Amino acid sequence: MIVAELKEILEIRKMIDRYGSILVVGCDSCVAECAAGGRRETALLVAALRLSYSKDGMNPIITEACLDRQCVDDFVEGVAAQVPEHEVILSLGCGAGVQALARVYTDKPIIPALDTLFIGETQMRGIWQENCLGCGQCKLGYFGAVCPVTRCSKKLMNGPCGGSKDGRCEVHPDIPCGWDMILKRLEALGEIDRLKEYVPPVDWSTSHSGGPRRVVREDQKP
Amino acid sequence: MKTESRLEKVLKAGHFAVTAECGPSKGSDVEALQTKGKYLLGKVDAVNVTDNQTAIVRMSSVAACTILKNMGHEPVLQMVTRDRNRIALQSDLFGAYALGIHNVLCLSGDHQCFGNQKEAVGVFDLDSMQLIRTVRDMRDEGKIIGGEDIQVAPKMFIGAAANPFADPVGWRVVRLAKKIDAGADFIQTQCVFNLDRFTKFMKQANDMGLTEKVHILAGITPIKNAGMARYMATKVAGMDVPQNLIDRVSGVPKDKQADEGIKIAVETIQQVREIKGVAGIHLMAIEWEQKVPEILEAAGLGNRPQV
Numbered sequence: 001m002i003v004a005e006l007k008e009i010l011e012i013r014k015m016i017d018r019y020g021s022i023l024v025v026g027c028d029s030c031v032a033e034c035a036a037g038g039r040r041e042t043a044l045l046v047a048a049l050r051l052s053y054s055k056d057g058m059n060p061i062i063t064e065a066c067l068d069r070q071c072v073d074d075f076v077e078g079v080a081a082q083v084p085e086h087e088v089i090l091s092l093g094c095g096a097g098v099q100a101l102a103r104v105y106t107d108k109p110i111i112p113a114l115d116t117l118f119i120g121e122t123q124m125r126g127i128w129q130e131n132c133l134g135c136g137q138c139k140l141g142y143f144g145a146v147c148p149v150t151r152c153s154k155k156l157m158n159g160p161c162g163g164s165k166d167g168r169c170e171v172h173p174d175i176p177c178g179w180d181m182i183l184k185r186l187e188a189l190g191e192i193d194r195l196k197e198y199v200p201p202v203d204w205s206t207s208h209s210g211g212p213r214r215v216v217r218e219d220q221k222p
Numbered sequence: 223m224k225t226e227s228r229l230e231k232v233l234k235a236g237h238f239a240v241t242a243e244c245g246p247s248k249g250s251d252v253e254a255l256q257t258k259g260k261y262l263l264g265k266v267d268a269v270n271v272t273d274n275q276t277a278i279v280r281m282s283s284v285a286a287c288t289i290l291k292n293m294g295h296e297p298v299l300q301m302v303t304r305d306r307n308r309i310a311l312q313s314d315l316f317g318a319y320a321l322g323i324h325n326v327l328c329l330s331g332d333h334q335c336f337g338n339q340k341e342a343v344g345v346f347d348l349d350s351m352q353l354i355r356t357v358r359d360m361r362d363e364g365k366i367i368g369g370e371d372i373q374v375a376p377k378m379f380i381g382a383a384a385n386p387f388a389d390p391v392g393w394r395v396v397r398l399a400k401k402i403d404a405g406a407d408f409i410q411t412q413c414v415f416n417l418d419r420f421t422k423f424m425k426q427a428n429d430m431g432l433t434e435k436v437h438i439l440a441g442i443t444p445i446k447n448a449g450m451a452r453y454m455a456t457k458v459a460g461m462d463v464p465q466n467l468i469d470r471v472s473g474v475p476k477d478k479q480a481d482e483g484i485k486i487a488v489e490t491i492q493q494v495r496e497i498k499g500v501a502g503i504h505l506m507a508i509e510w511e512q513k514v515p516e517i518l519e520a521a522g523l524g525n526r527p528q529v
Contacts, residue, residue: 154304154330154344158351158404159397161330162385162412163459170459171333183390196396198404201308201352201367 001030001121002094003128004037004114006045009052015111016088019060023086024049024113025079025101026066027093034128037092037114039066045092045113061086070097076104083108136206136213142194144185149202151178157199224361224407227324227379228296229268231529232502233408233437238495239502240523241298241410241439242266242514245275246286255281258511259290265515267526268296268325270410270504274305277337284314288321298381299323302331307347308356312366315357319376327381327410328353332459351404354382358405382406384438386423387416387462395426402436409436410504413443413454416462417493424497433499440494443506444517445483448472484517491521 016022024046032038046064053060065082069075070093083089088109091098095116102110118130133150140147149155153171160179163170167180186192204210223230232239242262247254262269269290273283280286287297299318301311315326330350334342348356357380359365364375382401386394398409414420420440427433445451448471455463467486474482487505494500503523507514518524 153333154349155346156330156349158349158400159393160388160390161350161460162383162388163333164389165460166389171335177389180390183393196400198351198355198400200355201348204347 001033001119002096002116003034003118003120003130004031004094004116005034006036006041006092007113007115009048012049012090012111012113013052016090017058019087019109021061021063021086022049022088022090023063023065023079023082024090025070025092026064027068027070027091027097028066029069029071031092031094031097031114033122037094042066042092045090067093070094071100073100073104076100134207135202135204136210137203142199143182144189144191144194146178146181146185148178148182151176151181153178155202157202159195225324225377225379227268228529229298229325230379230407232267232527235527235529237267237502237527237529238523239268239437239439240266240518240526241268241270241502241504242511243270243272243504243506243508244286244290244511245272245509246281246283248278248280250281252289255286255289256293259293259295261511262514263294264526265518265524266505267502268298270298270300270327273300273302273329273331274337275300276332277304277334277339277342279337279339284318284321284323287318287323291322296325297323298325298327300327300329301353302329303346303348303350303353304331304334304344305342307345308367311348311353312356312360315360315376315378316372319378324377324379325381326357326378327383328357328406329383336459350382351400354380354401354404354406362405380405380407382409383412384409384423385412385460386414386420387412388460394423395430395432398427398436399430399432402432406436408501409438411438411441412460412462413441413506414490414494415443415454415467416464417490419462420494421497424499428499433501437501438499439502439504440491440497440500441504441506442487442491442494442517443508444487444510444513445471445479446510447476447479447483451483484513484520487517488520491517491523 026037026042028038065079067075067078083105090111090113092113098110098112119132120128120130123129131150135149153169164177169175169177244258271283271287287299290297328350334344357378360375361377364372384398451468451471454461471479471482
């Protein structure tokens with residue numbers, strides 16, 4: 001899923017203060033799972049904005065809404081009736097959600113309320129971990145299902161750097177060394193031999209380096 | 223000989239080689255670099271020129287190598303994959319060889335979070351292993367990545383780093399073997415303070431026959447004072463400074479700590495010389511290049527071979 005975090009209220013206000021009516025739209029998918037932009041967080045943000053504006057003697061119209069998914073057209077249309085009544089949409093979707101709203105509601109400014117961070121997993125309540133960079137050529141099968149591109153701070157493909165200490169990354173002691181994880185897992189699986197082979201340079205053309213990516217499937221088109 | 227490198231000649235002739243590190247200026251100060259270079263001239267077989275070490279912006283390694291070469295030095299161009307993609311790395315290899323640089327040390331580089339440009343993108347298009355292979359394929363196959371032919375291929379003597387003190391321990395010699403397979407001709411290790419661990423690493427390397435395939439130069443760093451020892455022990459990535467060494471330096475008065483640090487460096491050089499498979503030393507006297515002649519003299523390495 002996509003993991004995101006709510007921006008500071010002041011940063012959001014800097015972008016929306018110029019508008020007199022704001023439609024705040026949550027997204028009840030990934031960003032609900034990471035407690036950043038779901039139904040609950042949308043209600044909280046609306047309350048916080050109202051409080052913040054009233055302290056400054058301002059009183060814009062703020063309407064609360066939430067879509068099941070902001071990144072799918074069929075769902076995006078769910079707020080079509082409310083959009084014309086507002087000058088701006090404040091989106092609690094991820095970057096994809098914000099841009100989907102902008103594509104559908106071409107005449108409205110769409111403002112992000114979240115910082116979109118990464119593709120990751122919920123490891124436990126309150127901890128979300130990045131583990132996929134979407135490089136377009138999944139090689140997890142060779143690395144014990146631990147991604148060197150994502151979990152190694154230097155994207156190293158041929159083993160740990162000299163900064164790996166006690167299983168921690170040189171970047172920060174809170175970051176587990178991705179290569180330490182790969183080695184331990186392959187050792188446990190009895191597949192450590194996989195790592196003796198030289199891994200040639202990665203073809204980054206399938207990643208974002210090749211430009212914005214797009215999947216077109218004729219068999220899926222209506 | 224694979225290359226025109228003087229370092230290769232020294233090592234192939236079986237001499238105990240001495241290389242030293244020389245960090246370029248933070249700016250375009252040629253004089254400061256030449257002053258450092260003068261301390262080392264005639265004292266070492268080759269000079270390693272660091273590539274924006276610890277991710278701090280400095281004069282480019284290729285430029286600094288050229289300045290030192292013009293003084294009569296044999297430079298080792300350090301190249302990290304942190305700041306340049308494969309286009310820039312290969313292009314700089316062409317340029318470096320065109321300027322008469324015959325040695326390269328292939329590194330991944332300290333993460334940009336350590337330096338003074340923490341917001342920078344970390345490129346890491348290649349890793350150090352892939353860079354080693356790239357330089358070898360240029361030299362031995364005359365090809366760049368992707369297989370296109372080169373007109374006048376750079377013929378570099380290829381170096382790689384090894385850190386016997388990093389974790390996971392069991393992996394370190396495997397990685398060394400991998401670097402040799404990828405094309406490393408010589409290895410410069412992380413600073414040796416923990417002799418026990420270094421000795422074990424060398425034993426593993428000998429047992430696997432690696433020391434017959436590659437020249438290993440043990441990294442030596444003189445400690446200036448107790449503060450530096452503690453700093454290296456706790457703050458520098460990949461360093462292993464045992465407590466007894468920190469205690470030894472802290473145990474002498476402040477004005478004698480530098481002498482004690484040099485004494486330790488000299489003893490370490492003498493000890494690593496006795497270890498089978500150690501082909502030389504790589505002296506990293508950080509911002510202390512003027513002490514290099516004194517250390518080498520005391521270690522009995524004052525005279526460099528003519529090759």
